[in-house]
Amino acid sequence: MADSQWWQQAVVYQIYPRSFQDSNGDGIGDLVGITQRLDYLKQLGVDVLWLNPIYRSPGVDNGYDISDYEDINPEFGTMADFERLLTQAHQRGLKIMMDMVVNHSSDQHPWFIESAKSRDNPYSDYYIWRDPVDGHAPTNWGSFFSGSAWTYVPARKQYYLHSFAVEQPDLNWENSDLRQAIYDMMSGWVAKGVDGFRLDVINLISKPTGFVDGQPNPGEPYADIGPIIANGHRLSEFLQALNTNVFAGHDLITVGETPAATIADAQQSAGLTTHELNMVFEFEHMGLDGNPDPAMGKWDDQPVKLVDLKQSLSKWQTGLQGMAWNSLYWNNHDQPRIVSRFGNDSPQYREKSAMMLATMLHGLQGTPYLYEGEEIGMTNANFTQLSDYQDLESLNAYHHLVDEEQRVPAAKMMTYLAKMSRDNARTPMQWDASINAGFTTGQPWLAVNANYTNINVEQALAQPKSVFTYYQRLIRLRHDVPIFTTGAYQLLDADDDAVYAYLRVTGDQRLLVVCNFTDQVQQRDYADLPTDAALLISNYEDDQRAVLRPYEAKIYEFTTEN
CATH class of the missing domain: 2.60.40.1180 (Golgi alpha-mannosidase II)
Structure with missing residues (x-):
């Protein structure tokens, strides 16, 4: 790999804009706040900034329900704010990677509003509609966020598919007009100067040819939708067309989020010669500490077994070697803090275990991803009340497993949330020991982790041998020692x-x-x-x-x- 690509040697830093830096005191992070922190990110040494969705959105799923792909969510600022951020980042040699959600949109998107009106308008086939079967939903598929994956619309007398929340209808990639609209929209962002895309659940866009019931877990009414719709028969075709129509001719970084992907799937989607994506996110190692009861999903509080972790990561390292490219990550906006999950977040060992986990990951072959706060060893939030949580997945799971199914006692479910909830990753960035950790002068949208007075950026920068300075050293090694890329x-x-x-x-x-x-x-x-x-x-x-x-x-x- 003597001719390795720039993105193979790069280190990516993920920013959850809502929680990174608030500049105007409304309690919500914004684009101006990110711009204010660019020098810090340059000091860390990363190459690419991945922004979670910043588009106009009702916010049902924290921005992953997009109502306008070509406008900025007013909570985060304006298009002028984004353009200034892009310019300022480029002046510092930092690239910007956008988070793009094209498996589904918001139900407030104009496409869906029109599509839901009738069966014979120009957007009627932009989404996946099916007739009732015996007066019920077309299939027994369950959404990722609990409940049926189908919702009925009286105006059409049909159900639409939503793999996630009711407010997130799935787009119909079988429709060539829809695909062209997506190409045009994404090409507009490339023309604006963005440097790449992270593609949300991109391996779900090719749906089955036939819509038939799946096998539900014992005692459950719904079948897991993931294995049914993931890695469909036209996925490679769709990704190659996306590459041809949007990526080709631009030196972009592209990564696909691909739940349930196999080694063979990744060899194709992230193949070095397949002309689809640069790399994919796999989730196998993130599911190793899930509950052994399938009906419980990820909700558990047991530690991962190291032998299992080795087996999983090694399978991906050797399986993609010379054929495709790995994405390396411990944390993201959907995963709890790794030092609390696979390490030890006690005061005695937090820093040492955070550095150890960083070393283990950055030594692998692939492009490393850091999630905001990982570089200072931020921990899980340790929320104790259900009212502390805002994450839709967590709240739905609690009500389903505790209130509806009575599958687990409330106190036990709270320990599961404390270990695995996505809100653990979404607490505001801890900048200093001042009120609200320097994140905002107002009321933060989600409570700041109570340990911010002891764990924050200001403190890390003042220490010559902090978790932050350790990450700096690791990133320099990734840049300067070729075997980290090629070996x-x-x-x-x-x-x-x-x-x-x-x-x-x-x-x-x-x-x-x-x-x-x-x-x-x-x-x-x-x-x-x-x-x-x-x-x-x-x-x-x-x-x-x-x-x-x-x-x-x-x-x-x-x-x-x-």
């Missing part, structure tokens, strides 16, 4: 349930990455490590070689004789 991956000691160790290999060059996932001292001696191996980075001051202290991480560089 093949080799797992070591697959059955070790305490230490994750692996090699990166290019010719006679080697990186050895060693990470202790426990709070116990571990003795490990790697026979192939020469005595003159260079320690590139570690989260401890000294190198004791065969000893791994609690949450210790280190990367060695060395050469071998072929």
Whole structure:
């Protein structure tokens, strides 16, 4: 991979605009606030800023229900504010990646408003409509957000499909006019100067040819919609057309969110020669700590097993090697904070385990993604009341599993929310120890994590060896040491349930990455490590070689004789 692409060497920083920086005191982060923090992001060393949706939206699903793809949500500012942000970012050498949602729109989008009126208007086929079957919904598919995936509209005497909330009708990609409208809209953003797209649930856009019932989980009325609609028969065709009509001729970064994708799916969608997307987000490693009861979904409070994590990540590393490109992430707006989830967020070990997890991830092959606050080791929110939560998925799950199904006691469900709710990632960015963590002078839209006085950017920047400065060092290694991009991956000691160790290999060059996932001292001696191996980075001051202290991480560089 001597001719690697710029996006393979880049590090992406994800910004959830609503929670990043409020500039006008209304309690909601905005575009002006992001612009004010560009120097901080440049100081961190990242290359690309991924913005969660900033388009006009009713806000049912925090912006993933778009009512106008070509206008800015007034909560975040104006188009002039966005254009200034884009210009200011480019002046600093930072790129902007937009979050694009084209599997579904808001039910307030003009397309849907017209489509719902009748069966014979120009937009009637922009969405997926089906007749009732025996007076009921066309199929037993359940939405990702609980309940039926179908809603009836009397004006059409038909049901429309919504894989997510009722207010998020699925777009009909079988309609060529709809596809062209999407190409034109996205090309408009490219012409404005954006540098790429993150494509929300993009592998759901090709629906089955026949709409038939699925097999529900025991005791459940609905079948999981994900396996039914994911990775459909026209997905590759649609993505190649999107590439041809929007991406081609522009040096963009493109990443697809692809729930339920397999290795084979990713080899196609993110293939180095398939002309679809640069990379995809897979979710397998994010589901390892889900509940063993299928009816409970992700809601659980058990820790992940390291052997399972190794197996999952290694499968993707080796499966895509030389064929496609990995996206590397621990956190995003839909996942709880990794230091609370796979690490240890106690005061004693939070920083060490945050650095260890960063080391483990950034040593892999692929493009690393940081989520806002990850670089200072932000933790889960530890909310204790249901009223603290605003996330639609969390609230729906609570009412479904506790109130309706009585499947789990209320107190237990609260522990599940504390561990797994998406709101854990969405609490405001912790800038300093002032009121509301320096995020806003008003009332924040979601409560600030109570630990902000001890965990914040100002404090991290004042410390020479903070989580922030550790991320800076890792990012510089990604930029400066080619083997981080080019090296093949080799797992070591697959059955070790305490230490994750692996090699990166290019010719006679080697990186050895060693990470202790426990709070116990571990003795490990790697026979192939020469005595003159260079320690590139570690989260401890000294190198004791065969000893791994609690949450210790280190990367060695060395050469071998072929």
